[in-house]
Amino acid sequence: MSAPDEDTFAEEGGEMDEAGSDDDEGVEMEEEGADGDGERKVYVPGIEPLQPGEELEMDRSAYRMYHECQTGAPCLSFDVLRDGDGEGREQFPLSMLLCAGTQADTALSNRLLVIHIVRVTQRGEQSLAAVWSEKGQVEIFDLRPQLEAVHSSAAMEAFIKQQKEATALFSFSGHMTEGFAIDWSPTVPGRLVSGDCKKNIHVWEPREGGTSWQIDQRPFSSHSKSVEDLQWSPTEATVFASCSVDQSIRIWDIRAPPNSMLSANEAHSSDINVISWNRSEPFLLSGGDDGLLKVWDLRQFK
Numbered sequence: 001m002s003a004p005d006e007d008t009f010a011e012e013g014g015e016m017d018e019a020g021s022d023d024d025e026g027v028e029m030e031e032e033g034a035d036g037d038g039e040r041k042v043y044v045p046g047i048e049p050l051q052p053g054e055e056l057e058m059d060r061s062a063y064r065m066y067h068e069c070q071t072g073a074p075c076l077s078f079d080v081l082r083d084g085d086g087e088g089r090e091q092f093p094l095s096m097l098l099c100a101g102t103q104a105d106t107a108l109s110n111r112l113l114v115i116h117i118v119r120v121t122q123r124g125e126q127s128l129a130a131v132w133s134e135k136g137q138v139e140i141f142d143l144r145p146q147l148e149a150v151h152s153s154a155a156m157e158a159f160i161k162q163q164k165e166a167t168a169l170f171s172f173s174g175h176m177t178e179g180f181a182i183d184w185s186p187t188v189p190g191r192l193v194s195g196d197c198k199k200n201i202h203v204w205e206p207r208e209g210g211t212s213w214q215i216d217q218r219p220f221s222s223h224s225k226s227v228e229d230l231q232w233s234p235t236e237a238t239v240f241a242s243c244s245v246d247q248s249i250r251i252w253d254i255r256a257p258p259n260s261m262l263s264a265n266e267a268h269s270s271d272i273n274v275i276s277w278n279r280s281e282p283f284l285l286s287g288g289d290d291g292l293l294k295v296w297d298l299r300q301f302k
Contacts, residue, residue: 046291071113073102077180081127081147097150099129099143107134112141112166126210128169128184130192136178138194139168140213170212174202181230186279187237195227201242203254220258222250231277231284241284243272249286251301262301268292 043056050056060066078100085095100113112131127143146166149159172194179196190206192213200219207214225245233239238254249272251262268288276285284296 071100071102073104073109073111075100075113076103077101077132097147101131112143128190130182130184130194132179132182132194134178136173136175136196138172138175138179138182140170141166142169172202172204172213172215174215174217175200179227181227181242183230183232183240185232185237185240186234187232191232191237193230193232193240195230195242197226199223199225199227199244199246201227201230201252203240218258220252220261222259222261222263223248228271228273229275231275234277234279241275241277243267243275243286245271247272247288249275249284249296251298264296264301267294267296 040059043050078098081097081099083095083097098113102109102111102113104110110133112129127147129141129143131139131141133139143166145159149156175194175196175198177196177198179194181193181195181201183193185191185193190204190210190213192204193201194204195201200221201223202215202217202219204213204215206212220242223242223244223246227242227244229243231241233241236253240252240254242250242252244250247266247268247270249264249267253260267286268290270289272286272288274287278284282298284298284301286294286296288294
């Protein structure tokens with residue numbers, strides 16, 4: 001799933017208050033943290049391995065606020081939808097909009113959830129979610145009805161009565177297998193990039209009208225194994241980064257031939273699962289199965 005640029009829906013307050021008083025909860029958390037036997041310390045992966053019989057325990061005193069909800073099935077992918085209230089919010093009551101995709105026992109039981117407490121983009125009046133599935137297809141959904149429902153009890157009641165399942169606005173079956181990597185461009189509304197488990201990456205260009213995309217059938221295919229994550233540059237509209245099970249990170253420019261890129265081979269000693277492009281500095285963060293997080297200065301990337 002992939003991330004938003006903005007969301008213009010107005011918010012109705014009070015949803016978070018139903019879960020309890022945040023001020024009281026903070027006191028309870030502090031009291032819990034004050035008790036307990038033995039020395040407490042932060043667990044750092046790779047520094048001091050867990051001993052047989054040891055288990056990690058969540059320390060609620062580390063959080064000013066903590067809430068949880070059940071989705072009914074495991075969700076391996078989610079993203080935050082921007083709600084128009086700005087960033088860096090610290091005043092209570094707080095709220096959040098999430099979009100998540102389930103991994104149920106059967107494909108027919110999978111659902112795309114909109115939670116008012118994945119990756120979505122705003123294109124005009126549309127709020128679009130791009131979704132990978134085990135069918136090997138990438139599908140685009142317009143989430144406007146679901147977003148309207150979670151913002152209003154009356155709209156939610158009408159939505160439930162309709163019992164109408166969302167249908168894909170657009171789908172692409174050019175990938176030869178399923179995948180995990182997908183990202184919306186933060187600079188060009190509607191532009192998308194998707195990568196599959198057979199190392200192929202496709203760039204989507206939005207067509208006029210907002211209901212279809214032009215997809216180059218020539219994939220970016222210089223990885224030798226599964227593409228695990230993709231990130232568009234926050235400042236350069238034609239540049240994106242990819243990481244792979246082949247332990248490399250690559251920087252691409254869609255104006256160049258598909259086999260032309262900058263590459264950091266053996267960037268990790270194992271599979272690279274995730275990358276994140278800093279929104280204000282020329283840094284790229286990567287994480288791999290070797291348990292390491294690495295920061296790359298793209299001004300010196302080789």
